[in-house]
Amino acid sequence: MSVLVIAEHDGKQLKTGVANAITAAGRMGGDITVLVAGHQCREAAEASAKVAGVMKVLHSDAPHYEGQPAENLGALVKGIADQYTHIVAPATNFGKNVMPRIAGLLDVQQISDISSVESPDTFVRPIYAGNVLATVQSADKIKVVTVRATGFDAAGDGGSAPVEKLPPGPDLGLVQFNGQELSKSERPELAAARIVVSGGRGMGSAENFKILEALADKLGAAVGASRAAVDSGFVPNDYQVGQTGKIVAPELYIAVGISGAIQHLAGMKDSKVIVAINKDPEAPIFSVANYWLVEDLFKAVPELTAKL
């Protein structure tokens, strides 16, 4: 076995999820090589070399890897794929964008969003918004896999792998990268936070999210949201927790004014402790909550913030 992990990074550091994918890669057996492809990303390559379990880092640097575009990364990986039995990435937006293109180029059927590794060719993955777990076995020569980060612990430090230069692949010239608009926050990242405070339609407005932010600040928590809150424009899209948004599994998830649609539960029902605050006594979210409070959130949340 030989696993290639495709790293998502910002040039300096690995993004959340890569360390979890490295742990998953370890379960597949064999040596782990991490590919850090980007523009001016030597620092990220060196950071990868320090992750426990990594045998080697490949660093491929070129202007046409700015923004880590799927087309150019796909062509690069295709060129080196036959040395590996597994190609792995976290099931983040990046992994979901790039990996299927790699699978298509290699003519293999990708296995998306695995929550566990049963053997080098057998994986468990959630389907139907996480209401069903499917155990699937791959017959392909190279397994292309994306990893649900909440299913695996993050690999720690302690590695000291060599960093090798990998000559860049071609620039297919198909796409022009015009920049990103990223949410700026001092708070922990939603997908990695120990505590998440999340708001739904019941918040009523973008302004009202300040109540949740105050609670989040007291707890050192990240702020998330349901699809309804994002669609209504209360918060940006990257706050969305759910089947088609982020999958989180923090120690504590506090759902405020969230009814608990199947699609939202898909994104948070593996949280260790779930608290729900909603004035509707029939809110479906209560069925997954460890503790629930039937009360107007505009009274309960400020009171909770004050009592902490």
Added chain:
Amino acid sequence: MKVLVTVKRVIDPYVKVRVKSDGTGVETANVKMTMNPFCEIAVEQAVRMKEAGTVTEIVAVSIGVAQCQETLRTAMAMGADRGILVETAEEIQPLAVAKLVKAIVDKEQPKLVIMGKQAIDDDSNQAGQMLAALLGWPQAAFTSKIEVRGDAADVTREIDGGLEKLSVKLPAVVTTDLRLNEPRYVTLPNIMKAKKKPLETLKPDALGVDIAPRLKTLKVQEPPKRGAGVKVADVAELVAKLKNEAKVI
């Protein structure tokens, strides 16, 4: 400009899904089916572009059992001009979807393919990106805005940290995210008109595609259930429980 959209027939997203007692799969008999929500967004986008004059013809494609014709008729009621059903009762995994759609793209030569980003049954989120790979076309996945500008399209994509802006050369594959548009309801007059629009049925063999699944499903099961929780009377009790019982704060 011709646009091709794909539409998948899936179990309705609000239905509580049940696993068959033998663990071989999910129960679909007598279960309400509908067009995949992300595919609705794809059709809606194509129709808006036609209404704006950017698109001249919309071809809707579905793959699956004969009842997928209903899904195609819904697409046509929304505004697609004609439908193509690749009829098969076999399990079609995303790689096979991409190959079948590629075969149709090779015949139809659209300048844009719009697909839903993921099907809410399998949750794979692969077919669009795989199709782009097979065609050697650019991909704009999880798109929340698209503007065609001659031989290129300016797109905004939803990414983990916020938004990303790209310009992709046409022809291209676009997959839809939630905020791209809000699909229209189909009106009765349009449903009646759709019955008369052309719907062609093909078999996978006719397209020369090997659709054999690469993944074998060994078993399906429901995840472990969470233990029952408790209702707390007030904030004070909640704080006490979180500190002393759950010990998370």
